[in-house]
Amino acid sequence: MLCAQGPAPSGASLEAFAELGIDMVPGTGLLAAAIPGATLGWLTFLKDHGTFSLKEVLDAAIGYAKNGYPATSKVVEYIGRMEPLFTMHWGPSAEVYLPNGEVPAVGQLLTNPALAQTYQRLVDVESEALGSGATRDAALEAVIDEWTGGFVAEAIDEFAKTSWRDSTGEDHRGFITKDDMGKWRPHYEAPVTAEFGGVTVCKVGFWSQGPVFLQQLSLLQGMDVVPGTADGIHKILEATKLAFADRDAWYGDVSDVPAAALLSADYADERRTLIGENASHEIRPGSPDGREPRLPRLETKADFDPTGLSGVGEPNAVAAALDSGPKANGEARTDTVHVDVVDRWGNMVSAMPSGGWLHSSPVIPELGFPLGTRLQMAWLEEDLPNVLAPGKRPRTTLSPTLIFKDGEPIMAFGSPGGDQQDQWQLHFLLNHLLGGMNLQEAIDAPAFHSTHFPSSFFPHEHQLGVVLIEERIGESVIEGLESRGHIVGKAGSWEIGRMCAVSRDPETGVLKAAANARGMQGYAVGR
Template identity: 75%
Template sequence: MVSSTHWLASQVGMGVLERGGNAFDAATAAAFTLQVVEPHQNGPGGDMPLVFARADTKRPQVLCAQGPAPAAASPEAFKKLGIDMVPGTGLLAAAIPGATLGWMTFLRDEGTLSLGEVLGAAADYAENGYPASAKVVEYIGRMEPLFRQHWRPSADVYLPEDRVPVEGQLLVNTALARTYRRLIEAESEALADGASRRAALDAAIREWTDGFVAKGIERFAQTPWRDSTGTEHAGFLTAEDIRGWRPHYEDPVSVDFEGYTVCKPGFWSQGPVLLQQLALLSGLDAKPGTADGIHNMIEAGKLAFADREAWYGDTADVPGDVLLSAGYADERRRLIGAEASMDIRPGTPDHRSPVLPNLRVSGNFDASGLSGVGEPNAVAALLDSGPKPDGEARTDTVHVDVVDKWGNMVSAMPSGGWLHSSPVIPELGFPLGTRLQMAWLEAGLPNTLAPGKRPRTTLSPTMVLKNGEPVMAFGSPGGDQQDQWQLQFFLNHVRGGLNLQEAIDAPAFHSTHFPSSFYPHDSQTGVVVIEARAGEQLISDLKARGHIVGRAGDWEIGRMCAVSRDPRTGVLRAAANARGMQGYAVGR
C-alpha cells in the first residue's frame, strides 16, 4: 500500500512494489517524484524526517534529515545585518539541505534497489513534463512579479513561454533532470567499476556532499538575492557546511494511548505535541464530531503548543521525560475548563520557569461571516492560500506512507525548498530551503539559532504500534496544523471507530491560537477554523464556549495520508485525502 499527497508519486511507489522493491525503496521513489510534481510544497533542497520499522526487528526508528544551521549563521551574524528575525524567504534562511541526502542514505541502508531504479521516474517527469496542478499554478501566479523582477532563474523554470502556466499544462525542469541524471551516473560508473551496491550509492552521495551539488550551492549562495526583508542578501551556506553534515538515525519518542504506542521524532521537531495532546486527552471526553470533544481537543492543543514554544528545541536541556509523563499531563489537564482559554500557558516541568519568545499576538479578531480562502483576514491566511508577493507564506509540505507485503512500514514528511522560498539555482534546477525561519534570534531559548543546531521543525510523521507490532503510519502536511489534523484522524479511528478513509474524510478543524512557526510568527488568539459542513449547531456550541470560529469551505482543511497493517491477518489498508483532488492511495 502507498498513500501520498500526489497521485503520480503514489503510482510510482506502487510500481516499485510491483517490481519487487520493499517499502523503503517505494517511499524513496515516491518522495523523489514529489520533489518534481509538488515543487510548491517541497524540493531537493529541503528537509525531511521519517519514521520506519523493519518487518524483522519491528523496532521503530527515526531518520533525521533535517539539516542544521550553517557554521556562519548565528544571531550575531543577523544582528550585523540589522535583522532581528530570520526572513521567511531568501538565502539567509537556508539550513543545510537534508531531504535528498536523507533519501539516498535511507535507500543505501534500508532499500534493495539502485538509485537509478528509484530516481528514474522523477528524472523522467522533470525532463518530459508533469501536469501542473491548480495549486502549483496558483503559487506561480502569486510569485510572478517577484520571479520577473528579482528571481529570474525561477522565472526561467516556472514561467514557460514567459507566462504563468495553466492547470494541466506540462511543466518541465531540465536542469533538475540533469542533476538527477548526474547522481544516477555516479552510481552507474561505480557499479561498472565493480563497486558494491552500498559503495555505488556512496559514490552518488559524494556527488551531493563533495561534488557538483555542494559546489553549485556554494557559488549560488555567494550572490545576493531579494528576500522578505525587501533587500538583497547573500547566504551563509558553504560547500564545507554540506560536506561536514550527514543525516542520522535516532530512537523516536512515544506515549501509550488506549492500547497503542504512538511514535514521533524527538523534541527537535514538533512531533511530541501530538503525544502531549494524547496524554492530556486520555482523561477527557474527546469524542469526535461533538462540541465537547472538539472543545477539549482545542484546549489540549493550546497547552501542548504552549509547551512547544517554551521547551522544544535541538538541545539536551529539553525536559522531555517530564513533558510526556502521566503526572505532568494530570497536572496540566486541570487547566482545561468549560470556556475557551485566551492565554498561552506553558507548564513548569521539574518546577522550571518557562521562557517564551517575543510573540506577535493579534488583537481582537472579528470572525463573523468568514467563509474561508479569498477574504482579507487571518482565516484565509491559514488555509494555504499561497505566498505573498515577497514569497512569505504559511506554506505546506508533502507526505508519503508505505507498507509492503512483508510488513516493512514507513511514514515520511519531506518539505522545504519550495519554489517560493528562494531563487532556483540555475545549474541544479532547485531552490534552497528556508527552515531557519523557524528558529529565534532571541538569546536563551531552546530554539535560539546557533551554528550546527537544527531549527525546531514542524515536520511530524507518525508511526503506531500495537502489542509491539507496527500497525499504522500516517501524517499530514500543514505546518503548525500537522499535529492537530493527525490528532483528529487518530481519534476518529481509535475512539470514533471510523475506518482510515472515513477518519480522513470527517469534518476537520484547527486552532490558530498559538504562534506560527513561519515568519513573522503571528497568531490569532482564540481562533478556530472549521469546515462548514460540521454544521451550524456545532459551530454555535463552540462559539458559546468562547471560541472565535471561522468557517472554512466544506472540504478545505487537511491533507492526511495513512496506511495500516493487521498483524493477525496480514491485511493491508490505505487511505488518502480527497480535498484538492490530488492525494492518492493505491495497493493490492
C-alpha cells in the first residue's frame, strides 16, 4: 500500500485551534488543509512502478487545462452552489470557475491556464534533468524536489499566509509552510488482511477507515447472509454499526491501536452476539483486550422522517441525506475519485485519490488548484486515537481494496462515498461471493447504506437507526426492515453507490471490468 495521505502541518495543534476559539476543524478553508499528498503519491508511483515519462503522463492533462474541457452537468451544479462564496470571498476560484463572472452552461469549455503551466513546469524539470544525462528515476526525483521545495511549495507557503473564508463563517489563514512541504514524502506500508469466502481481502491500515471492511466480514463470517433479502440486509446493517463504532473508538494514526484484537476471531464471536432480531439504535464500541472505549462527542441530527416531510432541516429528508454536493459554504460529504486497473500480466492497482475539491478551499492563483481539507476528519478532543496533532495523518475514509486467491491478485475495487465507501464495497463483495453475481450485477443490485454512526466530515452528525435504500429493492424488503426497527428512507431506484471493479482469472488470463451506471460518472474500459 502506497500512502499518499499528507499529515497535519507542524502548526496545526489543539492549542492553535483553541487560541482561535474553534472546537471542531472546519469543513472548508485553509485551517483544514493537510500537506497535499496526491500528486506526490502519483509521482512516487510513476517513479517506482511505471514506465512512462512524466511528459507522456501529463500531456493530455496539460492539453485539457490549456485548451478547455466541457463542463458536465454535475460540475455546473456544484459551481452554481458555490457561486456566492466564489464571488464574495474566493476570488481566485471565481476566476477559474466563473468565466465572464457567470456559472458556465453545460458543455461550455472551461480552461485552467495556471494549472496547465504548473504541470508544464514540472515536465520541464524532468526534461532538463534528462537532457543533463540524469536517469529516469533521478529525473522524477528532481520533479518531486521541485514540488516539495521549489515553486509549488513556495506558492503554497505564500498563499497560506492570507486569510480566507471557511465554514466557521470567518476568515482564517492556513498552517502549511514550505518547511512542511519539504519534510514529508509518501511511503509504503503493508496492508491489513482478512480471510473470507476463500479469498484474502487487503485493506489500508488502522490509521484509516479501511479495516472496518475486514471487521464487517469477520462479524458476518459463518452467518447465513442472503444478499437482497430483509434478513440479509438486517444482518449486514447490524454488523456495520458494530464495526463503525469500533472505528470511532479505536482507529487512528497512533501506535497503540489494538489491531490484532479487533480482527481476532474471538473478538468477532463476542461482538456477533450483539446482532439480534431487531435494529440497534445505539453506538456500541467494543472493549478489545479489555480496554475501555472512548467515543468523541457526537451530534445527533434531529429525528429522521422517512416520509421526507421533516427531520434534517430540508424539504426532503432522504434527498438531504443522500446529497453529497457542496452547500453554499463549501461543506460537502465527498468528491472522491476511484480507479481500478489490471493488465494482461496481472499487475493490478486500486487507487483512491481525493482532495483539492473545487469547493474545499480557494484556488491558488499561481498553481491553478486548491488545497484539500482532509484535516476535518480529525477531532479536537484530547485522548482520542483520531485527535489532531502535528505530523499525524487524519483518519481518512479513503479505502481501496485488493483481493487475492491462493496468493494471486484476482480483483481490485473501490468507490467514492466517504463513510459509505466500506459499506458499498462490502455489499458488492457479498453480492459477488455469496450471491453469485458477476461484477456488473453485483454493482447494479439495489444499494443501501446506514447513517447510524457519525460522519467523518464536518460537523460529524449521525442518524441513529437510519438506513437509506434504493426503492426498487421492493416493498416487502422495506417492510421487513421496518418490522425489525430500522428507520428506512427510500431513495430513487438508481441513486446509491459509486462502485467500480476489475478482475483477472489467473488460469485463463481473462480480464473483466464493471462500473456504476448511477450518475453517468463511472465507466469500464478495455483495450
